[in-house]
Amino acid sequence: MTVEPERALPAVTDLTRPFWEAANDGRLAIQRCQPCGYYNHPPKPLCDRCQSGDLKFEDVSGHGTVWSFTVMHQKSIAGFQDSVPYVTALVELDEQKHLLLVTNLPGVDASDVKVGMHVTISFQRLSDEIALPQFVAAPS
């Protein structure tokens, strides 16, 4: 799918900057609680599991499986009107149950998307500062 210029770009904050800096560098980094080891995504001020504030971003494998997906048909979202129908999926990273990231699965036809399919990370450049993590079909 093509990137339309009016697509909303991430409003990066102190909380989320390490994620986007890593992505810009071609790495997928997820916020992890240092005392309990739990990955939090989206990043949180306090760990979702143990409420610790001792949270650091750590590189992850970038491997996961499609947890679910939908094919969007409505021309409802600025920057995506010309892209319908398009896929959005939730990928569960191998690191943790329910550690879910949104993706478009570029290169995968909507009719070929399956729950449970293996995917791996790539990046889609949106601007000088923003490279969007995108999962693609894992080589079989």
Place this chain on the structure above:
Amino acid sequence: MTWAGKGKVAVAGIGFSALTRRSEQHLGKLAFDAANAALVDAGLEASQVDGLATYIMGGTGRDGVDSVSADYFLKHYTLSPDFRWYAELQQGMIASAVIEGANAIISGMANYVLVWRAMHNPPDRPYTQVTARTAQGDSQFSLPYGQSAVYQWHAMAYQRYLHEYGAKRESMAALAVNSRRNANMNERAYFRDTPMSEEDYLNSRFIAEPLCLFDCDIPIEGCAAFVLTSAERARDLKNPPAFIASVAQNTARNRPAMISYILDDYMACGATLAGQLWGDSGLGPRDMGAAQLYDGFSPSTYYWLEAAGFCDKGEAHAFVQNGRIAIEGEMPVNTFGGSLSEGRLHGMGHLAEAALQVTGRAGPRQVADCNASCAIDGSPLLRGSGVVFTSEP
């Protein structure tokens, strides 16, 4: 613990404004139409209303135009000179306002509480339109992918449901068609004059697969209102009281960190809520003459059927087949047409129908010997609230 309010409070009056796709009237006027109708239904005067409760999520600021607050009623509606209490809830669901009102009556804070929910549907601002140019907060991890509308999140959960339980989206036709059939018997329903066949459902366009157009409720402009009062007072009023046997509200607590509407926790949230409804009322799903289960998006009715124990987990897609949920079936569901076919009133239609059914006032939709009916609102993917109504306290 058990709620101490069983049978102490009743819905004594029910009123609706006109429910239309767009309205020439200000929403404030529609809210007063509904309130007036509820008071007439109860045989009460506005000057007897001494408490107000509403659920006001989604208003965008212009009171009386986009939403109708308690403040709006306080400023513009005739109320009791002894008026003393109101609640205006941003969270929970509409039954939360009923719960607040019931507790206010039990505690002696108010004698007659007006509850309403007014819905605006402006033509220039479809409620699903996303025009943001920057992705703020958590949405920076979804909106840049074109994932933002509430139905896209519901579609994700529903796709997962289909996968986990080997269900087919075609099975939902039975539920949607049943709701339309019921709406065709409901004079206030938006789709009262429009029948729908299984083919109509299956041929409708996709919104976000697997959700099609008729899996989504129909946005309307309008208002529904109730008058709550004590069981004792209610017995002296014009119409038979719908007694409140139990109430509950709950939120999905263990859902993963990703934005809401993940499938996995719906049983925990919904079953806890339903357990309180059944426990406090001393009734169970099989005692319900009719079940009014929220259907802002049709899969939510599946989740409630399972979480509230009407069928086993993963079985709702089979349960709704072969007329079982029809008015004359073994477990009537959404006898008024649901939000899918009556219109999107955020659960007020469900509550109203449950109260009408237990008082024998549902007209052509009346379920025979309906002594109890539940209305459960929201989606257990995220949160919900509910009420069990009975014909005797």
